[in-house]
Amino acid sequence: xxxxxxxxxxxxxxxxxxxxxxxxxxxxxxxxxxxxxxxxxxxxxxxxxxxxxxxxxxxxxxxxxxxxxxxxxxxxxxxxxxxxxxxxxxxxxxxxxxxxxxxxxxxxxxxxxxxxxxxxxxxx
Numbered sequence: 001x002x003x004x005x006x007x008x009x010x011x012x013x014x015x016x017x018x019x020x021x022x023x024x025x026x027x028x029x030x031x032x033x034x035x036x037x038x039x040x041x042x043x044x045x046x047x048x049x050x051x052x053x054x055x056x057x058x059x060x061x062x063x064x065x066x067x068x069x070x071x072x073x074x075x076x077x078x079x080x081x082x083x084x085x086x087x088x089x090x091x092x093x094x095x096x097x098x099x100x101x102x103x104x105x106x107x108x109x110x111x112x113x114x115x116x117x118x119x120x121x122x123x124x
Contacts (some may be wrong), residue, residue, distance in 0.1 A: 010042060011073075012052035014059055015113035021053040024093050024112050029077075053113075061114020065099050075117040082107055085119045 015021045022033065022041035031043035034050055044050025063069040079085035086107050090096060094109040101108070106120035
């Protein structure tokens with residue numbers, strides 16, 4: 001029996017407004033739209049895994065930091081300047097929650113749909 005090839009197509013985020021969330025991540029990460037419908041937008045580059053934004057009716061964002069409504073998954077974005085990167089993401093529509101576990105090393109922000117993501121200097 002042959003082993004099937006399995007490859008990652010995308011990481012998808014549930015949201016109420018796929019166009020808005022795709023605009024945010026597209027501008028933040030410099031990713032073009034590969035596919036668009038009313039309920040799904042896929043960002044990326046041909047031949048590589050993408051980032052998808054998918055409409056979910058009744059979407060409820062995760063709550064940071066609340067273990068009863070945890071983030072479940074998040075993006076970790078490497079940056080060389082935390083303050084400049086934070087300023088850029090806030091200008092694009094992110095919000096800054098008050099709880100910041102280690103703000104001198106990494107920052108937690110929320111995308112326009114409420115998903116937490118991190119800006120981090122480690123690994124850069």
